[in-house]
Amino acid sequence: MHGKKTGAFRLFRNMAVFFLAVGLTTALPASPPGTAGEGSHRFQFEFFGGPAQPGLSAFNGLVDYDNQIQDFSYDHLFDSLRDQGGIVSWSKNQPSGRKKIVLTLPFGMRFRYRISPRLSVSLGARASIGRREADFSFEYTRQEPLNYEDRENVRYFPYLLSARALAVLAGLHYQMPISRKLTLETFIAAGPVFADCRYSYEWEYVWHRQGPDMDFDASQMAGHLEETGKGTGIAADLGARLQYPVLKRLAIFLEGAYSYQAVKKIAGRGREIRGDIETTWEGRWAIKKETIAAPWGTMEAEFPTNYWPEGSTSSRVRDFKLDFSGFQARIGVCLTF
Amino acid sequence: MKRPIPLCLCLLFLILSPVGNSNSAPRAQAIHNEAGFMTIEPISFYFHYGSYFNRLDLRSSEARIFYSFQAADRDPEDKPLFVFFNGGPASATSSGLMSMYTGRFTIDNSIEGGGGNGYISNPVPWTRLGNLLYIDAREAGFSYNIMTRVTEELARWQEFNAQNYNPLFDAADYIRVILRFFTRHPALRSNRVVIVGESYGGDRATCMLHLLLNYADYGSGREMFQDPSLAREIQEHLEAVFPDYRGHTVPPEVISRQFGHQILIQPSVPWGYREELTEEMLRRPGSELYQIGAEVGIPFRPAAYADRYEFLHAAGRDPYIYVKPEGWLDGYFGNAGILLRTVSNLIRVTGADVTRLAPFYAAARTQAYRLANPNIIGQNETKVQASVRVLFLDPAVKEAVHIQTEPGNVTAVFGPLQPWDRYFLGNNGNALWAFHVFNVAMKRGYEAHPADIRYGRMFLQNLLSVETFVTHAAYDLVVYSKAFAPSLARYSEIVNSARVSENPVGGESRSGRVIVTYRANAFPGMPAGGTRTIRFPLYDKSCHAVSLTQPVELFQDVVDWLKQRDFVID
Numbered sequence: 001m002h003g004k005k006t007g008a009f010r011l012f013r014n015m016a017v018f019f020l021a022v023g024l025t026t027a028l029p030a031s032p033p034g035t036a037g038e039g040s041h042r043f044q045f046e047f048f049g050g051p052a053q054p055g056l057s058a059f060n061g062l063v064d065y066d067n068q069i070q071d072f073s074y075d076h077l078f079d080s081l082r083d084q085g086g087i088v089s090w091s092k093n094q095p096s097g098r099k100k101i102v103l104t105l106p107f108g109m110r111f112r113y114r115i116s117p118r119l120s121v122s123l124g125a126r127a128s129i130g131r132r133e134a135d136f137s138f139e140y141t142r143q144e145p146l147n148y149e150d151r152e153n154v155r156y157f158p159y160l161l162s163a164r165a166l167a168v169l170a171g172l173h174y175q176m177p178i179s180r181k182l183t184l185e186t187f188i189a190a191g192p193v194f195a196d197c198r199y200s201y202e203w204e205y206v207w208h209r210q211g212p213d214m215d216f217d218a219s220q221m222a223g224h225l226e227e228t229g230k231g232t233g234i235a236a237d238l239g240a241r242l243q244y245p246v247l248k249r250l251a252i253f254l255e256g257a258y259s260y261q262a263v264k265k266i267a268g269r270g271r272e273i274r275g276d277i278e279t280t281w282e283g284r285w286a287i288k289k290e291t292i293a294a295p296w297g298t299m300e301a302e303f304p305t306n307y308w309p310e311g312s313t314s315s316r317v318r319d320f321k322l323d324f325s326g327f328q329a330r331i332g333v334c335l336t337f
Numbered sequence: 338m339k340r341p342i343p344l345c346l347c348l349l350f351l352i353l354s355p356v357g358n359s360n361s362a363p364r365a366q367a368i369h370n371e372a373g374f375m376t377i378e379p380i381s382f383y384f385h386y387g388s389y390f391n392r393l394d395l396r397s398s399e400a401r402i403f404y405s406f407q408a409a410d411r412d413p414e415d416k417p418l419f420v421f422f423n424g425g426p427a428s429a430t431s432s433g434l435m436s437m438y439t440g441r442f443t444i445d446n447s448i449e450g451g452g453g454n455g456y457i458s459n460p461v462p463w464t465r466l467g468n469l470l471y472i473d474a475r476e477a478g479f480s481y482n483i484m485t486r487v488t489e490e491l492a493r494w495q496e497f498n499a500q501n502y503n504p505l506f507d508a509a510d511y512i513r514v515i516l517r518f519f520t521r522h523p524a525l526r527s528n529r530v531v532i533v534g535e536s537y538g539g540d541r542a543t544c545m546l547h548l549l550l551n552y553a554d555y556g557s558g559r560e561m562f563q564d565p566s567l568a569r570e571i572q573e574h575l576e577a578v579f580p581d582y583r584g585h586t587v588p589p590e591v592i593s594r595q596f597g598h599q600i601l602i603q604p605s606v607p608w609g610y611r612e613e614l615t616e617e618m619l620r621r622p623g624s625e626l627y628q629i630g631a632e633v634g635i636p637f638r639p640a641a642y643a644d645r646y647e648f649l650h651a652a653g654r655d656p657y658i659y660v661k662p663e664g665w666l667d668g669y670f671g672n673a674g675i676l677l678r679t680v681s682n683l684i685r686v687t688g689a690d691v692t693r694l695a696p697f698y699a700a701a702r703t704q705a706y707r708l709a710n711p712n713i714i715g716q717n718e719t720k721v722q723a724s725v726r727v728l729f730l731d732p733a734v735k736e737a738v739h740i741q742t743e744p745g746n747v748t749a750v751f752g753p754l755q756p757w758d759r760y761f762l763g764n765n766g767n768a769l770w771a772f773h774v775f776n777v778a779m780k781r782g783y784e785a786h787p788a789d790i791r792y793g794r795m796f797l798q799n800l801l802s803v804e805t806f807v808t809h810a811a812y813d814l815v816v817y818s819k820a821f822a823p824s825l826a827r828y829s830e831i832v833n834s835a836r837v838s839e840n841p842v843g844g845e846s847r848s849g850r851v852i853v854t855y856r857a858n859a860f861p862g863m864p865a866g867g868t869r870t871i872r873f874p875l876y877d878k879s880c881h882a883v884s885l886t887q888p889v890e891l892f893q894d895v896v897d898w899l900k901q902r903d904f905v906i907d
Contacts, residue, residue, distance in 0.1 A: 219777045
C-alpha cells in the first residue's frame with residue numbers, strides 16, 4: 001500500500017489541487033473586504049492544513065521496543081561480560097538513531113452549503129500523513145584480554161515508520177460575526193477514517209575480529225523486515241475557527257480542533273528476508289508482550305505487530321489502535337461561489 | 338507340451354525389469370556392514386531468547402558426515418542400534434571408540450605407545466549386542482564440509498564459526514545422520530537406539546536426547562536453539578515409528594521407547610559445575626594430585642598451579658590416566674588415526690570396501706575444506722583456558738605433522754587433495770577454536786558453550802525419560818568421576834540430592850549407582866520426577882577411554898545392564 005500511492009490518497013490529492021486552482025482563479029477579482037460568503041453565494045469550498053501532534057504512541061512503541069532490545073542485547077550484555085571478566089571494556093558509537101512520528105501535517109478540503117445565515121453543513125476529507133525515515137548505524141566495540149577486539153556494526157538504511165489516515169467528514173457549522181470582518185465559528189464533524197501503517201527496515205550486520213594474529217570479518221548478515229496494515233475506523237472533530245475575508249470571495253481562517261481519528265481493527269502483510277530466506281505472513285495488528293530471558297537478565301517489552309506464529313511463547317496482551325487523535329491547528333482558505 | 342519358451346521369456350523379463358521407481362522413496366538396503374558419507378545440506382537455524390525478530394540466524398556449510406555401520410552378529414533386524422561417538426568436540430570417533438574394543442577389530446591395548454602397527458580381533462565386540470553405527474562429527478575424522486569460495490582463506494575462516502560449531506547444532510547433525518540412516522534401512526527403523534558417547538560425547542548425547550524428546554519446542558520458538566527443519570524431520574520419523582501419533586506431537590515418554598538408553602563413558606556433562614568441583618576437590622589435601630606429587634617428588638601446592646593441568650604437566654603425568662606418563666592416551670588416539678589412513682586397515686575396521694565410496698575420492702571433493710589455514714592449526718589464538726589448550730589445542734598441534742603430510746596410502750588411493758582439505762583429522766583444531774574460543778553465538782550471549790549451565794539441566798530432564806549408564810574411571814582426572822554426583826546436586830532448583838551408592842545389587846562385579854532425587858515440579862509441565870538411578874560402575878584401573886583400558890569389564894557391565902532392561906542378548 002505504501003510502495004505506490006493508493007487510489008484514495010491520489011484522488012484526494014488531485015481533487016485538492018483542482019479545487020484550489022479553480023478557487024484561486026475565481027477569487028482573483030478584487031472585492032470589498034468582508035463580503036466573502038455573503039449574499040446569494042451559498043456554496044463554499046475550503047482548503048486547509050497545519051501541524052498536529054498525533055496520538056501515535058502505540059505505533060511509536062516500535063521505536064521504544066527496538067531501542068530497548070538494543071540496550072538489552074548490547075549494553076546490558078557487555079556490562080555483564082565486563083563484570084564477569086569476560087571482556088576488559090566496551091564502547092558504543094551511535095551518532096543518531098531511530099525516529100518516532102511526533103508530527104503530522106494534516107491537510108484537507110471541504111464543501112459547505114449555507115442553509116441559514118449562521119448554519120452550514122459540510123462534506124470534506126482530511127489526510128494525515130506521518131512518516132519518519134532514518135539512515136543510521138551503531139557500532140559496539142569490546143576489548144578482550146590479550147589485545148583482541150570485536151566490533152559489531154549494524155546499519156539501517158532506512159529505518160522507517162509511516163502512518164496515514166484519510167478521514168471523510170460530514171459537518172455542521174455554526175458561525176457568528178464578532179467584529180466587522182471577523183467571524184467566529186464552531187463546528188462538529190464525523191465520518192469514517194481509512195488508515196494504513198508501515199514499519200520496515202533494511203539492515204546489514206558485520207562482526208569484525210581483530211587481534212595479534214587475525215583481522216577479518218568473522219560474520220556478516222543482512223536482511224529486511226516490513227510489517228504493514230490497513231483498516232477503517234471512526235473520525236470526529238470538534239472545533240472552532242476565526243475567519244477573515246481577504247478578497248471578494250476569498251477568506252482565510254485559523255482553526256483549532258480536537259480530532260478523534262482511530263482505527264481499532266488493522267491488519268496486513270509482513271515480510272522478512274534474512275540471507276536467502278524469505279518469510280511472509282498476514283495478520284491483525286495487536287500489542288504483543290515479549291519476555292526475553294537471557295543469562296545476563298530478563299527484559300519484558302510490549303510492542304505492536306502483525307506477526308503471530310503458531311506456538312510462540314509471546315502473548316497478545318491487547319488490541320492495537322492506530323490513533324491519529326489530538327489537537328490540531330490549521331490555517332486555510334475558503335472560497336464562496 | 339506346455340510352451341516353455343514364452344515362460345522363460347516372461348521370467349527373463351521379470352528379472353530384468355526394474356522394481357519400483359528409483360526417483361521415489363530412498364532405496365532400502367539390506368542389513369550388512371557398510372560405510373559411507375551422509376550428506377547434510379546447508380541448514381538454516383537460529384538462536385534467540387524469546388524475541389523472534391532479534392534472533393541470530395545461521396546457515397551451515399554442507400557436510401558429508403562419515404559413518405561406519407557394523408551389523409549385529411545375529412538377526413540384525415531385531416537388534417538395537419548402538420550409536421557411537423567420541424567427544425572433543427570435533428574429535429574423531431573413527432580413531433576413538435571405533436578403534437577401541439567396541440567393533441570387531443581394535444588396536445591392541447597390551448602394546449604400550451599407541452597399540453601396535455595394526456588392528457587385532459576384539460575379544461568383546463559389541464556386535465554381539467546389536468548393530469553398531471559410528472559417526473565422525475562434522476569436520477572430524479573422515480567427515481568433511483563443502484563450501485563455495487573454498488579457495489579463499491578468509492571465507493574458510495568464516496565457516497569456522499557458530500553456524501557449524503555449537504553443541505546443539507552438532508547434536509542436530511547426529512540426529513540427522515541417524516534418522517537418514519533409518520530411512521535407508523527401513524528394517525531397522527523402529528529398533529531401539531542406545532546412544533554411546535565418550536567424554537564430550539556425554540554433552541552431545543544430552544543435546545541429542547533433549548532435541549529428540551522435546552523436538553517440537555526446537556521448531557516452535559520455545560527453545561533458545563531453533564532448527565525447524567530438524568523438528569520436521571524428527572516428526573516424520575516418529576510418525577513412521579509411532580503411526581498412532583500421525584499429525585500430533587509425540588510425547589517424550591513415547592519417544593523414549595526408541596531413544597531411551599544412553600551409555601556415557603566419562604561424560605563431560607555437566608561440564609560447568611563439574612569443572613568447578615573438580616578443581617575444588619583435587620585441591621583438598623589427600624587428593625590424587627598430592628599422591629602424584631609425593632610419587633614424582635614435586636609436592637603439589639595449590640597456590641603454585643593455576644589448575645590441575647599445570648601441575649600434571651609439571652609432574653609429567655597424563656591427565657586422562659594419571660598413573661601413566663603425559664601423552665599416553667593421545668598416543669593411542671594418534672596411532673589409530675595413522676593406522677586408519679592405510680586403506681586396508683580402514684576396510685578391516687569398518688568391514689566395508691571404502692574404495693567404492695565416491696565421496697572419498699579427490700575428484701569428488703574439489704569444494705571440500707577441513708582447515709582454514711593448514712599452517713595454523715590450534716595455535717591461532719593464545720587466549721584459551723589451560724584445559725582447552727592442554728586437552729584440545731595441543732593435541733591438534735601435535736597432530737599437525739600428520740596433517741601436513743598424511744601418513745598411510747589414502748593419498749595414493751584416493752588422490753591428492755587441495756591444501757586445505759585432509760582425509761583424516763583426529764582433532765580439528767580450527768573447529769575446536771570455533772567451539773571454545775570464538776563463535777558469534779557464544780559471544781552474543783547465547784548459551785552455546787558446553788560448559789554453560791543449561792546442558793546439565795537438559796541432562797537432568799533427559800534422565801526422567803532415559804535409562805542411563807555412566808562409567809566411573811578411577812584414573813581419569815579430566816572427567817573426574819568423583820565430581821559427577823556433586824555436580825548434579827549443584828542444580829538445587831531441580832534436584833534435592835544426587836548421591837553415590839556403592840551397595841552392590843545382585844551379583845554384579847562392579848557396584849555403583851548415582852541416585853538423583855528430584856524436587857517436585859522440577860520442570861514446568863512435567864510430572865514430579867521422584868527418583869532416578871544412574872548405573873555408575875567403578876573401573877579401578879581405567880583411563881578416560883574405559884573401552885580401551887578395561888574393555889571386558891565394560892562390556893560385561895553393559896550386557897548386564899541391558900539384560901535388566903529387557904534387551905535380548907544372544
